[in-house]
Amino acid sequence: MSNRAPAESPARGSASAAIADNRQKLLEATMRRHQYRPDALIEVLHKAQELYGHLSPRLLASIAHSLHLPPSRVYGVATFYHFFSLAPQGEHTCTVCLGTACYVKGALEILAALEAETGLKAGHTSPDGRLSLLTARCLGACGIAPAVVLDGVVIGHADAETLRARLHALLAEAPVTS
Ligand code: FES
Numbered sequence: 796m797s798n799r800a801p802a803e804s805p806a807r808g809s810a811s812a813a814i815a816d817n818r819q820k821l822l823e824a825t826m827r828r829h830q831y832r833p834d835a836l837i838e839v840l841h842k843a844q845e846l847y848g849h850l851s852p853r854l855l856a857s858i859a860h861s862l863h864l865p866p867s868r869v870y871g872v873a874t875f876y877h878f879f880s881l882a883p884q885g886e887h888t889c890t891v892c893l894g895t896a897c898y899v900k901g902a903l904e905i906l907a908a909l910e911a912e913t914g915l916k917a918g919h920t921s922p923d924g925r926l927s928l929l930t931a932r933c934l935g936a937c938g939i940a941p942a943v944v945l946d947g948v949v950i951g952h953a954d955a956e957t958l959r960a961r962l963h964a965l966l967a968e969a970p971v972t973s
Contacts, residue, residue: 817935818846826861833862836872840879845931848888849880884927885920887965889945889958894933896940901955905941906930908955912962925970926962 825842829835839862843854850873859869873879891897891906906917913921913928920927936942939951943958946965950958 821933821935822846831862833864836862836864836869840873844879848884848890848927848929849882884929886925886970887946888927888929889943889962890929890931890934891917892932892934892936892940892942893930894937896937897942900941902941905943905953905955905958908959909962912959925966
C-alpha cells in the first residue's frame, strides 16, 4: 500500500512545480523515517508547515491517511498548538531557508535585511495581509544555497540586495483583490 501524500498544487510555473515535488519528497521522507508511526504526528506536522507554510485541510487529510490516524485527531493537534498555522499566509510569501547549507552561506544576513526592509519579524504576516516573512530549515535546494522561496518560486544563490529589491517591487504592485 502506498503512503505517498498528494502534492499541494504548485503556486505558479514550472519552478514552483519543482519545489512542490521536493516538498512532497521531503515530507514523505520524514514520515518514512518515522515508519509512518502515529506518534510522529507532531514532528510530521512541523515538517509539513516548514515545507508548505501552513497546514491546509488537504495536507492534514493526507497526513492523517499516511499515519493511519483519524483526521479529527490530526486536526485537533494542529489547532491545539499555537505554532501551527492552518490559515494561508499573506498575499505574498517569502521563505528564507535557515538550514545548515544556507546558514553557512549567509542566510541570516539575508533574513535580517528582509526584516529591516519589511519591518516584519520572521514568522509574521504584515497587518495588511500582503506579506508573510517565513523561515524553513531546509527546502531541499542545498546545492543552490542560500535559497529563498518567493511566492513559490525558488531563488538560488540568493543575495540580500536583490531580494530586497524584488520584495520592494512586489509590494509596490497593487494588491490582489478577490
Ligand atoms: S539548507 Fe537551505 S535548502 Fe537545504
